[in-house]
Amino acid sequence: MTLIIYPLAAIAEITGCFAFWAWLKLDRSSLWLVPGLFSLALFAWLLTLVPSDAAGRAYAAYGGVYIGASLCWLWLIEGQRPDRFDLTGAAICLVGAAVILLPQRG
Secondary structure, three states, X not given: OHHHHHHHHHHHHHHHHHHHHHHHHOOOOXXXXXXXXXXXXXXXXXXXXXXXXXXXXXHHHHHHHHHHHHHHHHHXXXXXXXXXXXXXXXXXXXXXXXXXXXXXXX
16 A cells, blocks of 8 residues: 555655646746645655655655655656666665565554
């Protein structure tokens, strides 16, 4: 379930943040904030669905997924291809997320 929730949360968070970016940096209408706020609320709700005993651990592991998803956004939406440093950094972060998520605790 976590493998579905994290990518959906990343899309929701990046979409919401981009709405604010578009409004403030790209001179888009303030109406962009309406779907942006909805998207950020969806992001927060999705993270509550992650099976974890601690919110901080769920958020920390999510961070690696967010970084990878942000680079996909950079490429697919903004048209800028990630370079080898971007990809190496994302890979390191995803390994870190796996180290946080995968051990059986308890």
